[in-house]
Amino acid sequence: MESKRKIRLGHVVSDGMNKTVVVAVETPKRHPLYKKTIKRVVKYKAHDENNECRVGDKVRIVETRPLSRDKRWRVAEIITRGEVVEVKPGEIT
Secondary structure, X not given: OOOOOOEEEEEEEEOXXXXXXXXXXXXXXXXXXXXXXXXXXXXEEEEOOOOXXXXXXXXXXXXXXXXXXXXOEEEEEEEEOOOOOOOOHHHOO
């Protein structure tokens, strides 16, 4: 039997909370009248049990039971690690 849980791919945009990450999922949608493709971005709070995700990571999230007031998703796997460039304050001109 197939799983009825929804699956989304997105990028981690925030990892400041404990065991929680914010994942931005981008979906293209065509405008009904003008036929232009519009990017729709939705942010989901997802449960990250081991605090493994970092900002910039591409992750797969899976729908789950409500874990808190906002969390209804959990991180299933980290697909690719994001590259975060460290900039020191003296390097900014």
